[in-house]
Amino acid sequence: MRPIVECIPNFSEGKRKEVVEAIATAIRDVEGVRLLDYSADQSHNRSVFTFLGGPQEVMEAAFAACTVATDLIDMTSHKGEHPRMGATDVIPFVPVKDIGLEECIQLSRELGERIASQLDIPVFLYEESASRPERKSLPNIRRGQFEGMADKIKEPEWAPDFGKAEIHPTAGVVAVGARAPLIAYNINLDTADIEIANKIARLIRERGGGLKNVRAIGVMLEDRQQAQVSINMVNYQETALYRAFEMVKYEARRYGVNIVGSEIIGLTPMKALIDVAEYYLQLEGFAAGKQILENYLL
């Protein structure tokens, strides 16, 4: 069993193809790392990369990508719709297999230390790696964006976790952290009334007294004329997908509304779907690690 970590860094470049490709190459060049996907958004002027590998290899690739971004992106001339504070904006580590959140937090600390000392960029630890509660939230750290960061970082409560209280002149600052895998999960309703989706979203989410580890909003699918409950499952191990599905189903019932389907957007760990199958089949004593053939090949 070899531990596998996922890394999904965001960079402040979505227009210049050659820069995005240079970052992709830096990641690909690290042996033992698999770049699954990357995409650039022109109006956000931002790109996101998804790669997997062993903890040390993934950290190596994240550092290599951050080095390239530091060389090629100048934040003093950056424009884009998405809030941002650095050439490398954020680097999250996610445990995928045979590794815990604790080890990913440790990995984020090591990378942060290295970015600060070798690239001279101040680093904030965020999410599960945060050194104080108010730094858990990335938007909190990023408030003021690149332009405001030179002053903000000098305030004692915003001293960086690694590096000097002085932004890198062109690369700004970086947030590094660990978080549990997030599953983007949407449930489509047989109604065109977005208010119903909004009401259900407010009921099922943690903030509304609903399910822990669930964030949700209502969204209108104009082309299908269906309202959708758009959900982020931020800890599928503690709060399984079927629980959101069943709760949406019974909350929709009071409006005479039914589920027409659901969607998983992007990637999911296998275990999130195995848990669903176990629930609905009422499986007794199933040991996924030993009974699923593919687990012997990983």
Add this chain to the structure above:
Amino acid sequence: MRPIVECIPNFSEGKRKEVVEAIATAIRDVEGVRLLDYSADQSHNRSVFTFLGGPQEVMEAAFAACTVATDLIDMTSHKGEHPRMGATDVIPFVPVKDIGLEECIQLSRELGERIASQLDIPVFLYEESASRPERKSLPNIRRGQFEGMADKIKEPEWAPDFGKAEIHPTAGVVAVGARAPLIAYNINLDTADIEIANKIARLIRERGGGLKNVRAIGVMLEDRQQAQVSINMVNYQETALYRAFEMVKYEARRYGVNIVGSEIIGLTPMKALIDVAEYYLQLEGFAAGKQILENYLL
């Protein structure tokens, strides 16, 4: 994507530990092969091994195991409850990943040819590899057992697929073939009346006008005082697990009986459970190959 084949050979030795270990060692010694499990049954005087790997590696391991069994097992003095016809009794190949049944059939032919020519043991192709309909069924081929095989093999309709019409004096004959993955799946009922489980089993199975690719019998779980519908799903890709579960549920209803749980015995391919999750979550457009993280690691 590298193709993976499973092989589950049965040998006519369940008492002498050193023979079982010698077979295990022969399999383990082939690079690229993973021996998942093996077990020996004293009263059956029989052992079964489960291993995985690339097609050529798996064939190599099967041949190595068969060679050891040929050297160490003498069928002229073999006694055991389970029907058997050779030192190596049967070698099935099962496609696991990125390989089809066709290629496993080809693999079984290559191995059969090799066993006949190098070990001088006549080989019958069975299941999906069978050269005639009456050879699909292993019990059909094995009828008469080791003791009757010397005469049976001389009948024109039982000429072996590879090798001479003459049994190996101590190793008998071998059946080699390919089959789809089989999932042993049991559904437990809240009744102690085995007749109800029998009736449901007869209704849901292919022979009884029920689901294709489903074999089922009623079984009594004495310790739990629950009747069970014990099922073999012989093609989960064509007939998914949830279809058996839902059919048992609605057939049980006429007796006022409910499902209390179900069990998967032994190994299952991941996909069999992903299909279940897709059904119950009403997933739209889910692409397991691209959306399940682990698939990038295989």
